[in-house]
Amino acid sequence: MGRSANDNLPASSNAAQEEGCAFQDLPFGGQLLVWGMRHWVTALKTGQDFAAMTGDGFAQFGLGAAGQSLDDLFQVVAVSAARQIDIRCVKCQRVSPDEQLLLDCLAAAQDGHLPLGYAGLLEILPPAAARHAMPTLISLAKITAHAGLVLRPVQKARPQASASQTSISSATESGVTVHHGKVTMPATRLFDRAAQKLPHLEVPALVH
16 A cells, blocks of 8 residues: 555655645645645554544544545555555645645536546546545535635646647636637646546546
């Protein structure tokens, strides 16, 4: 399980570290979820209980169910990730591309763009695991949205796709702006890549 989650960034990943946004630039909901992700990995590495590690931090905000959903989601990620996932140490001031990707997936799910959230999960999980993780992702998105913790990807300028590129779908509210033949995505490169693959994916009925 430990190979799939990493809170010690390799020395060779300096470029990726610089690419991440500042933790303090995230909205409160994003900060809370990234804080939870990082504590989950720390709990995994040290053999401690996740709830005990966070000091019931989610419950303090009436979000105990969100903490449980995050725990369930990372159980799938830890067991099934297709590659090593970059989850930073708790005190890291930068957000990793993988942390931002997961926030983007949740933002898409909050806005009802479930196929886009599924496509994002495929950047770190094989299809079977992504299908298994979707109900938990949807649950976490609903819980946080109901609590007023609306997520938006950090705005970053990205080159527009060529006019010949197939339009994906309208997903402006989740931070992905799609035009006819053009895609402008103020999100991470990983989420950009996921969105560009969406027209060619077989999306399970579960996420329509």
